[in-house]
Amino acid sequence: MAGARIRRVVVRRRTLRYALPANFARRLEGQAVRAVERRAKYLLVQLSSGDRLLMHLGMSGSFRVTRSSRGDASSRRYYHDTSRADTHDHVDFEMSNGTTIVFNDPRRFGFMRLLTTDEHATHVALTRLGPEPLADTFDAAALATRLARRRTTLKSALSDQQVVAGLGNIYVVEALHRARLSPKRLASTLVTPSGQPRPAVFDLVQAIRDVLTEAVRRQYRTGADNPFRVYDREGERCLRRGCPGRIRRITQAGRSTYYCPVCQR
Secondary structure, eight states, rough: TTTTEEEEEEESOSSSSSSTTHHHHHHHOOEEEEEEEEEETTEEEETTTTTTTEEEEETTOEEEEEOOTTTHHHHHHBBBOOOOGGGGGGEEETTTTSSSEEOOOOOOOOOEEOOOOHHHHOHHHTTTTTOOTSSTTTTTHHHHHTTTTOOHHHHHHHHOOOTTTTTTTHHHHHHHHHHTTTTTBBGGGGGGGTTTTTHHHHHHHHHHHHHHHHHHHOOOOOOSSSOOSSSOTTTOEEEOTOOBBOEEEEEEEEEEEETTTTTTO
């Protein structure tokens, strides 16, 4: 999308998680895409009008990118054709470079909103987000500041988007295992009374960085060949070398947590 113009928008269903505005297609058509960015779990498309298209995939959303025969050479570099399920195709973006980006979402938990410049600066979904876990601003001091005085479990704190932006359930439990930290531990215990990070916070920051970097590199998916250390491995032996523990599953804030009770303290 970046660098191309939105030639046509086809809306097949307006009722996603939130209803699309009546002028959705009209505000998008003819606009050039200045940039496509990510903030936490949101995608932000910067438009030449100054508006931003805010998108979220929800639980089951995805984009299918296809290329027409008239697509230019640059569009071919970004050709990705996922499996088709046309009945769940809700919005098409036909681009000037010959690509069509199709938003598919069987459960319709995803959403799209158009934000003006002022709305982007004040939108509650964006202004309350914590630091990006792979950004230079995310370090032990930044995490300690957000964990201090939190009377919640470490798993719940890390799942809060105001603590770390974009860290989901799977990668919270994976990072905690790598850092040898119990998901049931009180978050504030990782911080000294003066607000300084304890050594475990440095390990946790590195574990978060490592697990996300590896996930992006390997394009992890849940499925039959489980690539994770603890997630969805209830009852299995811990994969940490020398650890005799077996993975347990508990429920925290309505989500499944997997951990090793032996090596995670």
